[in-house]
Amino acid sequence: MWEFIDERKAQIAFSAYQHVSLVLQAVLVATVIAVVLAVVVTRFRPLEPVANAVSAMGLTIPSFALLGLLVPLVGIGVASAFVAVTFYATLPILRNAVVGLQGVDARLVESAHGMGMNTLATLTRVRLPLAWPVILAGIRVSTQMSMGIAAIAAYVLGPGLGQLIYTGLAQIGGANALNSALVGTLGVVILALAIDALLLLLGRLTISKGIRA
Template identity: 40%
Template sequence: MSYEEYLGYFQEGLLRQFGDHLAVVLLSTLLGSIVGVSAGILVRHQPGPREIVLKVAGTMLTIPSLALYAVLIGILGLGWPPVLLALTAYSLLPIIQNTIVGLNSVSAPVLEAARGIGMGDKVRLVRVELPLAWPVILVGIRTAAIILVSTAALGAVVRGPGLGNAIYAGLNSIGSSVALYQVLTGVGGVVVVGLLLNAIFFALARLTIPRGIRD
């Protein structure tokens, strides 16, 4: 079987795996952003809690993916749930770090000016601090998403979604006529997902960051 024949025969399944891979990375990044930005906001001015949160998030990132999946199987079973939870946990550190750095980099004169016109803490956070910190926060979110692209492929060991299934199918059938095709297609698909995410975040930055701040 030629590679063209392989792609033609398995096209539908490969496209589904590609879509699932992109979806699980985006959804995990979204969940991680909600949790990570919220945590960063809460601890940004509290050195003790901030250190604890960063250490916990950093520890999560050092746990080997296969070990974490093995633990989550017993709790959540197979499929999407363990992969989604693991990827969300892995996304937290860069998002929390950049949220803290971004918010703490807002200059004191700007904050004083906001107070001077009567803005309370919550209004100032939403209307002044978060918009100014957003470019840094977005870099953290993008970094998290890129980390998750390759990590998501390992979700195939728990029958999770994504292109890891093509890679593992190829590795488990070494010697067959399509083993190399499966591995190459899976790896190539993961690379394409990464490139697509880069393009998405580039477009998001252009749309959400004012030109004056972006330049």
């Protein structure tokens, strides 16, 4: 396997970069979408069960089925992969964002209004910072899940390490088939652990000591 890696190190490195880039961009977009939706949901409480139901049902949709549905709409390649990863990434972040925002003490929000803060200032300076630890936990779960889904997205010619996995599976029994599948799989695992460590560090830097678990 080491010879396989040495001979293809440039290709593997580029695939790893594509994989991380796809996941991080999708999770970033998913975070913005999820937080905006969570703000709306917590403002209009009857929407909460709807958001929870959508999150639960969305996660039950098989990724292969979703990718198959996306191909006629956005075509084969990066677009399908990005939409699919973003869709799945949004769901756990949305659920955590709703829980986090609802968990903010109403008395703190009232105090902020009493100090003259408007709704936007209260959201950005009080509610979101207090809800951030829970939201970040959702982002961590979402990122780990997205690393695997990004690999499956190679089914529609998406970028990343999934291409090595599918190449190995398609050529099973042939030379280097097992090496290709193993390198792709282990690469996804290693990258997922590295990104999770970075998110933990982000939490240490951005979560106030007063509310840090």
